[in-house]
Structure formats: structure tokens, C-alpha cells
Amino acid sequence: MFKLFLVELIKIKRSQALLMTLLCPLSVVLLQLMIVVEGAGEKISEKGWEMYWLGATSLWYMLMLPLYIALITTLINAIEHKNSGWRYMATMPTPQWKLFIVKAFVAWLFVILASIVMYFLTGLSISFMMLIGYQGNDAFESPFLYHLLSISITCLPILLIGHVVSWRWKNVVIPLGVGIVMTMSAMTLVNSEQYWRYDPWTYHMTSTMVKNALVQAEAKTLSLLLGGVVFIFGAVWLGRREVLA
Amino acid sequence: MEYIIETNKVSKSFSGKKILDEITLKVKQGSVYGFLGNNGAGKSTTIRILLGLLTFDRGDVTIFGDKITPSNAAYKQHIGCIIDSPVLYEHLNADEFLQITRLLKNLPKTEISRVLEIVGLSDNKKLTISNYSLGMKQRLAIANSLMGQPKLLILDEPTNGLDPQGIIDVRNLLKNLPEQGDCTVFLSSHLLDEVEKIATHVGAIQQGKMIFQQSLSDLISDPHGCLSLEITKPKLALDLLTSNGFSLDIQSNSQINISKIEKQHCPSVHQLLINNNIEIFQSRYQASSLEQCFQQFNQQAN
Numbered sequence: 370m371f372k373l374f375l376v377e378l379i380k381i382k383r384s385q386a387l388l389m390t391l392l393c394p395l396s397v398v399l400l401q402l403m404i405v406v407e408g409a410g411e412k413i414s415e416k417g418w419e420m421y422w423l424g425a426t427s428l429w430y431m432l433m434l435p436l437y438i439a440l441i442t443t444l445i446n447a448i449e450h451k452n453s454g455w456r457y458m459a460t461m462p463t464p465q466w467k468l469f470i471v472k473a474f475v476a477w478l479f480v481i482l483a484s485i486v487m488y489f490l491t492g493l494s495i496s497f498m499m500l501i502g503y504q505g506n507d508a509f510e511s512p513f514l515y516h517l518l519s520i521s522i523t524c525l526p527i528l529l530i531g532h533v534v535s536w537r538w539k540n541v542v543i544p545l546g547v548g549i550v551m552t553m554s555a556m557t558l559v560n561s562e563q564y565w566r567y568d569p570w571t572y573h574m575t576s577t578m579v580k581n582a583l584v585q586a587e588a589k590t591l592s593l594l595l596g597g598v599v600f601i602f603g604a605v606w607l608g609r610r611e612v613l614a
Numbered sequence: 615m616e617y618i619i620e621t622n623k624v625s626k627s628f629s630g631k632k633i634l635d636e637i638t639l640k641v642k643q644g645s646v647y648g649f650l651g652n653n654g655a656g657k658s659t660t661i662r663i664l665l666g667l668l669t670f671d672r673g674d675v676t677i678f679g680d681k682i683t684p685s686n687a688a689y690k691q692h693i694g695c696i697i698d699s700p701v702l703y704e705h706l707n708a709d710e711f712l713q714i715t716r717l718l719k720n721l722p723k724t725e726i727s728r729v730l731e732i733v734g735l736s737d738n739k740k741l742t743i744s745n746y747s748l749g750m751k752q753r754l755a756i757a758n759s760l761m762g763q764p765k766l767l768i769l770d771e772p773t774n775g776l777d778p779q780g781i782i783d784v785r786n787l788l789k790n791l792p793e794q795g796d797c798t799v800f801l802s803s804h805l806l807d808e809v810e811k812i813a814t815h816v817g818a819i820q821q822g823k824m825i826f827q828q829s830l831s832d833l834i835s836d837p838h839g840c841l842s843l844e845i846t847k848p849k850l851a852l853d854l855l856t857s858n859g860f861s862l863d864i865q866s867n868s869q870i871n872i873s874k875i876e877k878q879h880c881p882s883v884h885q886l887l888i889n890n891n892i893e894i895f896q897s898r899y900q901a902s903s904l905e906q907c908f909q910q911f912n913q914q915a916n
Contacts, residue, residue, distance in 0.1 A: 372717040379714055383705045448703065457701040459667045461718040462691040609684055612667040 373463055373471045377445070380454075381475065386444045390479055393437045394429070394487035398494050401425040405498065418495055425491045426516065430577050431556055434484070434520070435527060435570055439548020441479045442531035443541050445472050450539040459612040466608030473532050473600070480524050481517065488513050519576040522589050525596030526569035527551070533603040569595055617676075618643045618766050618798040619664060624673035626659055633659050635822040636673065641800055641815070644792045648813035648830070649802040650908055656822045657802045658698065661770055664800070665695055678765065691719055694764035696772055700755030704744040708735055708754050711743060715761045729757040732787065748775035756784060767791065770802045781808070788812050810834075810904040818908060834904060838874040841883065844896035845870065851892050858886065868895070877901070 381387075401424050449455045458468055527548075535544035555570035559578075565571040566587065575588040619641035626634040634656050641647045651657045662668040663675060666682060675682040677689050703711055712726045730736045733753040743751065752775045759767055772788070773781045789812050791797040803809050809816065810830065817827035826833070845851055848864050855862055855872065860883070862872040872883065880899055887894060 372720070376714050376717050379706065379710055379717075380703055383710075448705075452703050453699075453701045454703060456667060456697060457703075460665050460690060460693070460695050460697070461715070462687050462689070463718055464685065464687045611669060612662070 370467060370471060373467055374474065377471055377475045380448050381445060384444055384448060386441060386479060389437065389440055389444070390483045390486060393433050393440070394483055394490050397425060397428045397433050397487060398490040400428060401491070402494050402498075405503075421495060422491065425487070427578065429484070429487050430520070430574050431559070432552065433487075434480070434524070434573060435552040435555065436548060437483055438476070438480055438524060438528050439531050439545055439552075441483075442476050442528060443535045443544045443548075445476055446532070446535040446544075447541055455612045464608060465610070466604040469532075469536070469604050469607050472536075473529060473603075476528055476532060477521070477524070480528060481521055484517055484520060488517075516577045519585070519589065520573045522596075523573040523576040523592040525592050526572060526599060529596055529599040529603060530569065533599065533607065536603070536607055566591060616643065617641060618678060619647075619800060620674075620676040621660075621664075622674040622676075624660075624663065624670050624675060626663065626668065626670045633822050634663075634670070637819065637822070637824055638827075639817060639824070640827065641798060643798055644796070645814045646788060646792060646799040646801060646812050648809035648816040648904075649800060649819070650806065650809065650816060651802075651819040653804075655819045657819060658770060660819065661695075661697060661768055661800075661802060664768060665693065665697070666690065667697075691762075692765040693768060694759035694761065694766070695768040695770075696755045696759050697768075697770045699774070700751045702743050702751055702754060702758075705742065707740050707742050708746075708757075709739040711754070712758060712761060715758055719762050721762045725761050729760045732760060733757040734783075749777055749780055752776055753780065756787075763797070765796055765798065767797060767799045767801075769799065771804065772801065773803070773805065773808060785812055806905045806908055807903075816904065830904065834901075837876050839877060839899055839901040841872040841875050841880055842896075842898045842900070843870050843872070843883075843887075843894060844868050845887060846893045847891075850890065851887055854886060854890055854892075855883065875899075 401421065404424060405421060449458065459465065531544055531548060534547055535541070538544065551568070551570040555568050555574065558568045559565050559571040559574045565575055569592070572588040572592045576585045576592075579585060579588075617640050619639055621637055621639040623636040623638055624634055625632065625636055637656070637660060639660070649657055649660070659668065663670050664677065664682075666684070666687065669684055678692065680686070680689055682689065703714070706714075708730065709726060712729065715721070716723065716725055726739075727736065730739055733756055735750065735753055735757060738746070738750065743754065746754065752772070756772060759769065767788075769788075773784050776784060785808065788799055788801065791799060792814075799812075801809065801812065813830050815827075815829050816833060818825050842865075843851075845868060848868060848870050851870055852862065852864060855870075860872050861874060862870050864870050875883070877899055880897070884894060884897065
């Protein structure tokens with residue numbers, strides 16, 4: 370498994386995955402910076418940097434993270450679709466189910482990495498703003514580790530669904546389309562106390578942005594259950610799939 | 615273990631259409647087996663089944679003495695292959711690409727330089743594969759298939775895209791592999807004369823069924839060949855030669871072909887024609903070849 374992991378890293382190192390891991394968080398931070406520069410400076414003085422963190426993390430969790438997950442799973446599998454790589458990998462002494470697991474693991478690591486980059490860039494932007502004269506309290510008091518732990522669990526269902534869809538369909542429009550449509554619908558559903566639990570795209574939002582600890586725990590439990598089901602289904606179904614391309 | 619590959623009545627259908635119909639293959643250890651067939655005959659499907667890319671509906675497939683099952687991938691450790699066009703990760707360079715095979719097959723680092731040396735790509739190993747010519751890509755695919763000195767090489771059209779010198783190099787390489795080490799080559803190609811130069815055994819498939827399978831020497835040991843003549847009065851020649859027991863046909867106004875004739879009978883044919891005032895402009899004898907045998911079996915199967 371470890372060698373297969375190294376193989377996936379070799380394949381991905383010259384792809385656009387690393388660039389996207391920088392650009393997606395960067396776009397969120399730049400957007401947040403623009404909002405502050407446009408007139409929220411006074412509010413920072415009143416409420417401290419908590420509002421700034423909240424703005425950046427809301428943008429990240431509600432919009433950019435699910436889109437990034439759709440993008441990274443598509444990129445990881447597009448390498449195989451583009452180069453007839455499925456055929457190559459199927460001729461190697463490695464079962465396909467192991468490839469499914471390792472690719473999912475690599476995508477998961479990228480999601481964690483992108484979130485770390487997002488927090489780092491947000492911190493960097495705060496430092497920059499303090500340097501140019503913005504004042505406020507609690508500059509670096511974000512629940513970073515707790516959020517990271519939460520999304521490492523609650524991203525699993527959508528990551529695995531994206532992985533299965535982008536493995537199964539060669540056309541990148543399908544996994545990206547699923548990601549965009551579900552992200553947009555989740556932005557509405559996350560506000561529903563009753564229906565959020567029926568949409569896995571709301572779980573990471575619920576676990577990081579809702580203050581109720583019970584609801585957060587429910588989102589994590591649902592993520593583990595659904596993630597487990599999709600994981601087993603994907604490994605069995607795609608692991609046995611014939612390689613026609 | 616006498617046979618490296620052994621299939622027993624393997625059948626495969628796609629959407630109700632039978633692609634392979636009880637294929638029985640026997641590939642001897644140390645042989646170079648030429649697998650022939652027209653487009654759509656079932657060659658690629660057979661190769662994909664051997665490599666576990668496709669499952670089969672009925673029958674048994676045994677490689678290295680072990681039966682293939684969907685969960686068994688370990689036997690691929692000792693197989694090198696090229697299927698259809700070369701499969702390469704074009705955003706990588708040759709060194710990185712071969713690293714992938716090295717890691718997956720758990721091979722020493724020296725293997726990469728060894729195989730690049732064989733195919734003459736050592737100087738281009740840091741060049742991105744997308745910048746390679748078709749011939750270079752084919753060479754890299756061959757290098758990849760040689761990683762780990764496989765016991766079995768399965769090659770589908772390995773000389774595609776190669777220049778004449780490249781074809782000669784690959785031919786010599788494949789010919790020498792069984793002699794150099796414990797390697798069996800299973801080769802699919804449309805180029806019958808290329809197969810004839812390399813193969814020790816041949817088998818052919820048509821419409822999903824094996825139409826013949828034997829050693830090349832047995833197949834083309836038939837002493838009968840074909841005599842092509844360009845002459846005057848072809849109709850008179852037809853009557854004369856038919857009455858003397860030869861089977862022939864008229865190709866054009868001046869050309870006749872005498873099939874199934876032994877070389878030693880050619881002078882008497884010439885003599886007979888000259889004695890009857892038939893002038894001979896050209897005469898060419900062609901010994902039995904793989905191409906002839908293939909056409910003959912094809913016609914019989916049709």
C-alpha cells in the first residue's frame with residue numbers, strides 16, 4: 370500500500386492538484402481581504418478578529434471546500450482517464466480495490482492540506498493587515514485544530530462519492546457538475562434543522578459552523594456511517610470492474 | 615510446467631454478442647508465439663483476459679500453472695505487456711514513469727537504466743513523455759514491459775510507430791529474449807512477415823474461434839509453393855497444365871498462378887509451355903509462407 374501511495378504521489382506531482390491546493394484557499398483569503406478593505410475595518414476594531422476568521426472559514430466551508438473536493442477527486446482520477454492509466458494499472462500486480470483506497474487517501478490528504486493552507490494564509494493576511502494598521506483583539510484564536518479534526522471526518526462522504534463518480538465517468542463534467550449542484554443546494558439545506566441530515570454536502574458545514582455540540586456529533590456520526598458505506602461499495606464495485614478503455 | 619499460458623474453452627460475450635467462442639490456447643515455455651487474426655477477430659479481448667483486465671464467461675485460464683481469478687493479481691509480477699497503443703503518463707518523464715513500474719513490481723533502481731539502455735532512451739530519460747515522438751513512446755512502452763526481466767511478455771502490435779531500424783531492433787530483441795533468459799513471448803500482430811521472422815509457434819483466431827495453432831516449422835514445412843507465370847496464350851496454358859494434373863487459375867490476360875506445386879516440377883512446366891510455343895516473360899516461385907497458410911485457413915474457416 371505504501372508503494373502504491375508513492376506511485377500516486379509521483380503521478381500527481383506534475384498535475385495541477387498542488388497548484389489548486391494553493392489557489393483555492395488563496396482565493397478565499399483574497400476575497401475576505403477585499404471585504405475587509407471595502408469597509409469592515411471598523412467592525413474588526415469592535416468585535417476583534419473573530420469576525421474575520423468567521424468570514425474566511427464560512428467562505429471556505431460553505432463554498433470552496435466542497436468545490437475543491439470535487440476538483441481534487443476529479444484531477445486524481447482524470448490522470449488515469451487521460452492516459453489510459455486504468456489499463457496500465459490493471460496490468461500491474463496490484464488489485465484495483467487497493468488503488469481505490471490509496472487514491473481516496475491521497476484525495477483526503479489534499480483536503481487536509483488545503484484546509485491547513487487556508488488557515489495559514491488567513492493568519493498571514495491578518496499579520497499583514499495588522500502591519501498596515503488594522504487593530505483588533507483575538508487575532509490568532511481560531512478553533513483551527515478542532516475544525517480540522519471535524520472536517521477530516523465530515524468530508525469523507527462527499528469525498529468518497531466524488532471519488533466513485535470521477536473514477537466511473539471519464540467525462541469530467543459529471544463529477545464537477547455533481548459537486549457544484551450539490552454544493553449550491555447544501556448552502557440552502559444547511560439552514561434546515563430537519564433536512565440537513567439528508568444531504569451529505571451539509572455535514573462539514575454543520576460540524577464546523579453550528580454551535581450545538583449534539584448536532585455536530587450527529588454530523589460526524591452520519592459522516593462515518595455514510596462514508597463507510599460508500600467506501601465499501603466503491604472498493605467492491607470498482608475493484609471488480611472490467612477495464613475496457 | 616510445459617505451457618506458460620493455457621486456456622481451456624474460454625468464452626466471452628459483450629451485450630449478448632459472442633466475442634470469444636471456446637478459445638483453447640497453448641503457449642509453450644520459451645517460445646515466441648505469434649497470435650494472428652483480422653481486426654475484430656478477438657485478439658485484444660483474449661489478451662485482456664490473459665492480463666485480467668476482462669473477466670470471462672466460461673472456461674479456464676492458467677498462467678504460470680495457476681488459474682486466473684478476478685482477485686488474483688500476483689501473477690502479473692512476472693508479466694510485461696503492451697496492449698494496443700502505448701500506455702504512458704505523458705505529464706511525467708521516462709524516469710518517473712518507469713519508477714512507477716519499479717515501485718509496483720518491487721524492483722531494484724538499476725532496472726530503469728538497464729531497460730532504457732536496451733531501447734536507446736537513456737539520453738532522453740528526463741524529457742517529458744508528451745514531447746516524445748510516436749516511435750520513442752513505443753520504445754518506452756517496450757522498456758516498461760521489460761522491467762524486472764519478465765517470464766512472459768504479452769505484446770499487442772509492438773512495432774507500431776517504429777521506423778525500419780526500430781522494427782529490426784525490436785525483432786532482434788524479441789527473438790533473443792527466450793535464448794537470453796527464461797522468457798516466453800506472446801505476440802499479436804497484423805504483420806505476418808514480421809511474425810514469421812520472430813515466432814516459433816503461431817495461432818490464429820477468426821470470429822472468436824481458433825482456426826489453427828501449431829509450431830511455425832510444422833506449418834510452413836509443406837513442400838508445395840506457388841508458381842506465378844507471365845506468358846502468352848494463357849488459355850492454351852490452362853488447358854495444357856490442367857490436363858497434366860496441375861491446379862491453376864488465370865490472374866489476368868497474361869498471368870497464371872499454379873498453386874500447390876513443388877519447386878522441382880517448375881522446369882518441366884517451363885519445358886511444357888515452351889514446347890507448345892508459349893512464351894514466358896517472367897516466372898516466380900514462392901515457397902509456402904505464413905501468409906499463404908493464414909489465407910488458406912481463413913478461407914477454410916469462411
